[in-house]
Amino acid sequence: MLAKHGFISALGRLTSHSPSSSSSSVLRRQEFLVRTLCGSRIHRPKLIRAMSSTSEADAENVLRIVTPSLDPKRHKGQAGKIAVIGGCREYTGAPYFAAISALKIGADLSHVFCTKDAATVIKSYSPELIVHPVLEESYSISQFSEEEKRKVQDKVLGEVDKWMERFDCLVIGPGLGRDQFLLECVSKIMVLAKKVNVPFVVDGDGLFLVTNSIELVKSYPLAVLTPNVNEYKRLVQKVLNCEVDEQNSEDQLRSLAKQIGGVTILKKGKSDLISNGETVRSVGIYGSPRRCGGQGDILSGSVAVFLSWAQQLKSSPESSLENPAILGCIAASGLLRKAASLAFTKHKRSTLTSDIIECLGERYGFLSY
Numbered sequence: 001m002l003a004k005h006g007f008i009s010a011l012g013r014l015t016s017h018s019p020s021s022s023s024s025s026v027l028r029r030q031e032f033l034v035r036t037l038c039g040s041r042i043h044r045p046k047l048i049r050a051m052s053s054t055s056e057a058d059a060e061n062v063l064r065i066v067t068p069s070l071d072p073k074r075h076k077g078q079a080g081k082i083a084v085i086g087g088c089r090e091y092t093g094a095p096y097f098a099a100i101s102a103l104k105i106g107a108d109l110s111h112v113f114c115t116k117d118a119a120t121v122i123k124s125y126s127p128e129l130i131v132h133p134v135l136e137e138s139y140s141i142s143q144f145s146e147e148e149k150r151k152v153q154d155k156v157l158g159e160v161d162k163w164m165e166r167f168d169c170l171v172i173g174p175g176l177g178r179d180q181f182l183l184e185c186v187s188k189i190m191v192l193a194k195k196v197n198v199p200f201v202v203d204g205d206g207l208f209l210v211t212n213s214i215e216l217v218k219s220y221p222l223a224v225l226t227p228n229v230n231e232y233k234r235l236v237q238k239v240l241n242c243e244v245d246e247q248n249s250e251d252q253l254r255s256l257a258k259q260i261g262g263v264t265i266l267k268k269g270k271s272d273l274i275s276n277g278e279t280v281r282s283v284g285i286y287g288s289p290r291r292c293g294g295q296g297d298i299l300s301g302s303v304a305v306f307l308s309w310a311q312q313l314k315s316s317p318e319s320s321l322e323n324p325a326i327l328g329c330i331a332a333s334g335l336l337r338k339a340a341s342l343a344f345t346k347h348k349r350s351t352l353t354s355d356i357i358e359c360l361g362e363r364y365g366f367l368s369y
């Protein structure tokens with residue numbers, strides 16, 4: 001489980017800790033992580049103040065810390081098994097972008113759970129993805145009785161449930177569409193994920209669902225929401241009952257995350273802002289002036305991978321400080337921006353989302369080691 005009070009409570013432990021010789025290496029590592037996240041060298045007494053205000057994260061260092069080494073002793077699956085829940089008649093690009101980005105970053109297996117219409121199309125984009133044509137939209141069951149519809153829903157849930165515990169993280173929403181029957185099934189998939197503590201990233205139409213049923217994510221510390229401008233506006237209106245305040249965007253984001261019970265929110269924009277209701281971090285590395293569709297989908301797939309990696313880091317005896325969701329968001333945001341910048345250098349105005357995906361592992365990118 002993620003430390004609910006994130007860095008602040010962990011820092012409380014850190015500052016009250018008496019540094020015995022056996023724990024000194026742990027302390028050094030914790031201080032290194034704090035310096036890294038704050039992007040500057042600061043003394044221990046100043047840490048709490050530094051962590052409670054917004055600061056630009058040092059995304060490059062976070063990437064280095066979070067990315068596991070390529071160890072020949074590790075088996076297939078240990079570098080991450082990700083599942084994207086999305087893909088319908090209209091949208092096949094978004095789930096593909098999220099799922100393939102997860103693989104390009106270094107996950108071992110990437111699944112997509114989508115409708116039958118979308119499945120063949122997504123499979124044809126890539127043989128690397130494991131595609132499950134299990135989701136149903138209203139039009140395909142319009143002649144069914146209520147009883148038959150319930151059976152279809154149970155079947156969909158059964159198909160997802162048998163895989164659930166194997167996944168390190170889900171990405172819920174890219175290209176999901178807004179069909180009511182399908183979204184009802186997806187709410188139940190979220191309940192299944194919460195039952196077995198599988199983290200999930202909610203994006204795109206998943207955010208439409210969650211904004212209208214906030215209890216689906218409320219107080220689930222393993223939920224990460226990645227809203228764009230529109231999706232954020234809808235969340236603020238619904239949860240805080242007010243309009244977006246760009247003058248006080250950090251405070252507003254912190255309140256929003258707190259109000260939803262400490263979920264992590266990555267607000268996308270000119271600078272990405274990240275908060276879990278306690279701390280606020282920003283990633284403003286220069287990216288690209290191209291705003292072609294699909295870049296948010298790369299981000300959601302990337303957050304899933306880095307969050308899984310950061311969780312592995314957390315379970316190591318050496319570290320008790322990191323909040324994996326925040327680390328995952330910082331790493332993903334930094335990597336996407338760097339890749340977008342590299343892609344733009346090469347392709348200029350012709351840059352497409354697939355060009356950015358090609359740059360995720362580029363020689364001069366963050367993953368070159």
Ligand SMILES: NC(=O)C1=CN([C@@H]2O[C@H](COP(=O)(O)OP(=O)(O)OC[C@H]3O[C@@H](n4cnc5c(N)ncnc54)[C@H](OP(=O)(O)O)[C@@H]3O)[C@@H](O)[C@H]2O)[C@@H](O)CC1
Nearest residue numbers: 091092093094173174175176177204205229230293294297
């Ligand atoms: N290739 C695919 O399959 C892709 C599929 N996708 C999937 O599509 C689904 C819906 O997601 P979405 O992002 O299109 O919906 P939403 O956020 O409501 O935007 C809709 C409209 O809002 C506007 N608008 C947007 N940004 C704005 C801004 N900064 N500031 C101001 N206005 C802004 C803009 O409207 P316009 O300017 O045309 O009036 C935009 O057209 C979802 O499932 C997603 O995953 C995408 O991932 C893309 C790649």
Ligand SMILES: Nc1ncnc2c1ncn2[C@@H]1O[C@H](COP(=O)(O)OP(=O)(O)OP(=O)(O)O)[C@@H](O)[C@H]1O
Nearest residue numbers: 228229268269270272287292293294295296297299
């Ligand atoms: N105005 C901006 N300037 C620079 N970078 C931006 C800007 N807006 C967004 N980004 C970058 O693009 C990434 C994707 O954000 P965007 O707002 O395009 O998501 P989205 O609308 O959900 O995308 P998608 O088309 O995949 O649904 C963000 O993480 C951010 O790094």
Ligand SMILES: [Mg+2]
Nearest residue numbers: 204228296297
């Ligand atoms: Mg989006």
